[in-house]
Amino acid sequence: xxPIDQTHDPKLSSWVPGADxxxxxxxQNLPFGTFSPPDEAPRPGVxxxxxxxxxxxxxxxxxxxxxxxxxxxxLATPALRKSLRAQLSRLLTDPxxxxxxxxxxxxTADCTMHLxxxxxxxxxxxxxxxxxxQVGALFRPDNPLLPNYKHVPIxxxxxxxxxxxxxxxxxxxxxxxxxxxxxxxxxxxxxxxxFELELGVFIGQGNALGQxxxxxEAAGHIGGFCLLNDWSARDLQAWEYQPLGPFLAKNFHTTxxxxxxxxxxxxxxxxxxAPRPDGDPKPLRYLWSxxxxxxxxxxxxxxxxxxxxxxxxxxxxxxxxxxxxxxxxYWTVAQMVAHHASSGCNLETGDLLGTGTxxxxxxxxxxxxxxxxxxxxxxxxLPSGETRTFLADGDIITLQAHAEAPGFASxxxxxxxxxxxxxx
Ligand code: MN
Numbered sequence: 001x002x003p004i005d006q007t008h009d010p011k012l013s014s015w016v017p018g019a020d021x022x023x024x025x026x027x028q029n030l031p032f033g034t035f036s037p038p039d040e041a042p043r044p045g046v047x048x049x050x051x052x053x054x055x056x057x058x059x060x061x062x063x064x065x066x067x068x069x070x071x072x073x074x075l076a077t078p079a080l081r082k083s084l085r086a087q088l089s090r091l092l093t094d095p096x097x098x099x100x101x102x103x104x105x106x107x108t109a110d111c112t113m114h115l116x117x118x119x120x121x122x123x124x125x126x127x128x129x130x131x132x133x134q135v136g137a138l139f140r141p142d143n144p145l146l147p148n149y150k151h152v153p154i155x156x157x158x159x160x161x162x163x164x165x166x167x168x169x170x171x172x173x174x175x176x177x178x179x180x181x182x183x184x185x186x187x188x189x190x191x192x193x194x195f196e197l198e199l200g201v202f203i204g205q206g207n208a209l210g211q212x213x214x215x216x217e218a219a220g221h222i223g224g225f226c227l228l229n230d231w232s233a234r235d236l237q238a239w240e241y242q243p244l245g246p247f248l249a250k251n252f253h254t255t256x257x258x259x260x261x262x263x264x265x266x267x268x269x270x271x272x273x274a275p276r277p278d279g280d281p282k283p284l285r286y287l288w289s290x291x292x293x294x295x296x297x298x299x300x301x302x303x304x305x306x307x308x309x310x311x312x313x314x315x316x317x318x319x320x321x322x323x324x325x326x327x328x329x330y331w332t333v334a335q336m337v338a339h340h341a342s343s344g345c346n347l348e349t350g351d352l353l354g355t356g357t358x359x360x361x362x363x364x365x366x367x368x369x370x371x372x373x374x375x376x377x378x379x380x381x382l383p384s385g386e387t388r389t390f391l392a393d394g395d396i397i398t399l400q401a402h403a404e405a406p407g408f409a410s411x412x413x414x415x416x417x418x419x420x421x422x423x424x
Contacts, residue, residue, distance in 0.1 A: 001219060001263075001267065001270060001291070001295045002082075002263050002264045002266075002267040003267060004267050004268055005086075006089070007028065007030070007085055007086060007089040007264070008028055008267065008268050008408060008409075009028075010028070010407065010408050010409040012027050012028060012089065012093050012409075013027075013093060014026070014027040014048060014049070014092045014093055015092065015093070015094075015095045015097075015098045016048045016049050016051055016092060016105065017049065018049045018050055019048050019049030019051075019092070021409075022049045022050070023402065023410070023412050024047070024402075024411065024412030024413065024414045025047040025048055025049055025050075025259075025411070025412070025414070026049070026409050026410075026411065027048060027089060027092050027093055028265070028408070028409040028411055029047070029261065029265050029411035029412070030046050030047075030048070030084075030085055030088050030089065030092075030262070030265060031046065031047050031224070031259035031260055031261045031262065031265065031413075031414070032044060032045070032046055032055075032068075032071050032074050032075075032081075032084075032116065032224070032259070032260045032262070033045055033046075033047060033052075033071065033113060033114075033116050033258045033259045033260060034070070034071050034113070034114040034115065034116050034117065034258070035052050035106070035108075035111045035112065035113050035114065035258075036111060036112045036114065037054070037106045037110070037111055038110050038111070042114050043055070043056055044056065044068050044069075044070055044071050044074065045106075046084075046088055047108070047259050047414065048092055048105075050107065050108050050109070051105045051106060051107060051108060052105070052106050052108050052111055053088070053092070053101065053104055053105050053106075054104040054105075054106065055067075055068055055084070056068075057103075057104040058091070058101065058104055061100060061101075061104065063091060063097065063100055063101055063104075064084070064087055064088075064091070065087070066080060066083060066084065066087075068080060068084065070117060071116040071117045071260060072117035072118065072349050072350050074223070074260075075116075075117065075202055075203070075204045075223030075224060075260065075349055075350060076204050076205050076206075076223065076349040077204075077205075078204065078205075078220070081223075081262055081264060082264055085262065085264050085265070113165050113166065113167070113258035114165060114258065115163065115164070115165055115256070115258070116202070116224075116226075116258060116259070116260050117202075117349075117350040118350055119160045119163055119350055119351065119352045120160060120348050120350055120351055121157070121160055121347075121348065121351045121352070122157075122158040122159060122160040122163060122254070122351070122352045122353075122354070123155050123156070123157055123158060123340060123351070123352075123353050123354070124155060124156060124158045124198075124230055124246075124250070124353075124354040124356060125153055125154065125155040125331070125336050125353060125354060125355055125356045126153075126154040126155060126356035126357075127153060127154075127329045127330050127331040127336065127355050127356050128198075128328050128329060128330070128355065128356045128357045128358040128359055128367060129145075129149070129328065129329075129330035130328050130359045130360055130361050130365070131328075131356065131357040131358065131359040131367055131368065131371065132144075132145060132149060132154075132330075132356075133145055134359060134366070134371045135368075135370060135371065138370070138374075138375045149330075150276075150280050150281055150330070151281055151283070151284070152339070153287075153331040153335055153336050153339045154356075155336070155339075155340070155353075155356075156245045156246060158230075158246075158250065158251070158254070158354070159250070159251035159254070160352070162251060162252060162253050162254060163254045163255075163256060163352065164253060164254070164255055164256075164418075165255070165256060165257075165258040166255055166256070166257050166258055166414070166415055166416045166417045166418070167417055167418070168253075168255070168418065169418065169419045169420070169421045170231055170252075170253045170255065170418045170419065170420050170421065171252070171253070171421045171422075171423065171424055172189050172190060172193055172393065172420055172421065172422060172423040173189075173190050173193070173233050173236065173248070173249075173252040173253075173423070174187065174188055174189050174190065174423050174424075175187065175190060175233060175235075175236040175240075175248050175249070176236065176239060176240065177190070177191075177235040177236055177238075177239050178239045185239060188423075189422075189423035190233035190234075190235055190236055190423075191235055191390065192233065192234035192235040192370075192376065192389075192390045193231070193232075193233055193234075193390050193391040193420065194231070194232045194233070194234050194368050194369045194370050194390055194391065195229050195230075195231060195232070195304065195368060195369065195391070195397045195399075196228075196229060196230035196231070196232055196356075196357040196367060196368050197227075197229070197302055197304050197322070197324060197357055197358055197359070197367035197368070197399055198227070198228040198229070198230055198354045198355050198356060198357055198358060198367070199225060199226070199227065199228060199298075199300070199302075199326060199333075199354070199355045199358065199401070200225065200226040200227065200228035200256050200257075200352050200353070200354055200355075201222055201224075201225060201333050201336065201337070201352070201353040201354075201355070202222070202223045202224045202225070202226070202260055202350065202351070202352055203221055203222065203223060203337070203347045203348065203349060203350065203351040203352075203353070204220075204221055204222060204223025204224070204349060205220070205221050205223075205349065206221070206346060206347045206348040206349050206351070207221065207341050207346055207347055208346060209344060209345075209346040210344040210346075211341075211344065211346075212286075212338075212341045212342050212343075212344060213337055213338055213341040213342075213347070214286075214338065215286060215287060215288065215289040215292060215334060215335065215338040216289050216291065216292075218292070218333075218334035218335070218337040218338040218341075219263070219292065219296065219333070219334045219337075221337055221347065222263055222333060222334075222337065223260065223262070223263075223349070224260035224261055224262050224263065225260070225261045225262075225263075225266065225298075225413070226256045226257045226258075226259065226260060226261065226413060226416070227256065227257040227302075227399045227400070227401055227413050227416035228254065228255070228256050228257075228352075228354045228355075228399075228416070229254065229255040229256075229397065229399055229416055229418060230250060230254055230354055230357070231250070231252070231253050231254065231255065231418070232246075232249055232250050232368070232370075233248075233249045233250075233252070234249070234370055234390065236248055236249040237249035237250070253418070254354075255416055255417070255418040256352070256416060257399070257401075257413050257414050257415060257416035258414070259413065259414045261411070261413055265411060266298060266403060266411075268403075268405045268407075268408040269298055269299040269300065269403035269404070269405050269408070269411075270295045270296070270297065270298065270299075271295070271297035271298060271299045271327065272293065272294050272295065272296075272297055273292070273293045273294075273296050273297045273329075273332050274297065274327055283335070286338060286339075286342055287331075287335050287338060287339060289334070292332055292334045292335065293332075296332035296333065296334050296335070297326065297327060297329070297332065298326040298327075298333075298403065299326070299327075299403055299404055299405055300325065300326035300401050300402070300403050301323065301324075301325055301401065301402050301403075301404065302323070302324045302325060302326065302358060302367075302399065302400070302401050303320060303322070303323050303324075303399070303400045303401075304320075304321045304322045304323075304324075304367070304397065304398070304399055305318035305319060305320050305321060305397070305398045305400075306318065306319050306321050306382070306388070306395055306396070306397055306398075307319070307395070307396040307398070308382060308384060308386055308388075308392065308394060308395050308396075309392075309393075309394030309395075310384045310386055311382065311383070311384045311386075312394075314384055316383050316384055318396070318398060319382050319383055321366075321369075321372060321380065322359075322360075322364055322365055322366045322367065322372065323360075323364065323365055324358050324359055324360045324365045324366075324367055325358070325360060325365075326358060326401075328358050328359060328360055328361075328365075329355060329358065333353075333355070336353055336355070337353070340353065359371055369388065369389065369390050369391065373388070373389040373390070376389040376390065377389075391420050392420065393420050393421065393422045394419065394420065395419065395420050396417055396418070396419045396420075397417065397418060397420075398415050398416065398417040399415070399416040399417075400412065400413065400414075400415060400416070401413040
């Protein structure tokens, strides 16, 4: 696990206007991403308050001594990540650097964010035990969790080509569905379009094909974290998912927050993994590490808001749909990594793992509309007087995450947003 050092000091103050106390990006965070200044090419940058600092320009100006070619190389090289973090912390807090560095600071609002790096492969897990239980109960009231759940981190191989950064609109998918009382399926726009509140985990250093990653080394292969919305067409999913699992219901678009929050930034916010309830099986040895159980969790609060077209018309603020927490993961991120590679599967730099929907045990902590609306039976009421069971065209869903720990400056992940566009 990463140590806590002077870069986490809550008393650090940045010369960048508005950075101190920023809800997401105070100087204690320093997340990396790929951005374009207006009419310029993409390049790696670091978020500070409502600004982005251009890393390559800092190297050219001799304000940084290492040139990260791209965000993938930052992910893959823990020593580079740590060295950049230490240098950037000094640069952004010591007012003597202000005049030299300020020309390379861009207002985030003027810039375009891209995917942080090329994502070669994407895997989605299912470690949110309350989601697995609640969704399971909709289909199997007497036996919500399948017998493998507490032994093996369940996952499936997803689609990397349709992952987009926050802000890119989501076209409602069309597909094949069959109503329970219909004899034959039909093809058309999904009528049960949903979101899924998830964390994304970026692989830093990969492993060679045939060479598993021991659980004790798994955390060291994680290069960073983001938010992930695994948009899901529930009606397509219900018809297509047996026997091989999700396919077109989830491959049409996945949204991630564009900033990679590093394991180093999250050091003060590590937590013990919640103990397994009495009677749960102890995981097999390749998934068990005392150190991971002691520090492998995250103190990370999660929220979902919705803003409909009518709410925008009426000037209403986005409405809080649910509040959850990363503690609802039954398996740690290190267990996800160790399990993924246990077959000898090679993980590569920039591969993305989703945790699965992170719902809490109560309805107001639901990480999807499927749970919030109890399978479409209980519409959610909105301040505009509208109701939702599933998403309507024009709806904007925004995921947010904030890490908190007593005695430390809180840091956030930035928004993970997408607006639903009509089917084509
Ligand atoms: Mn998912």
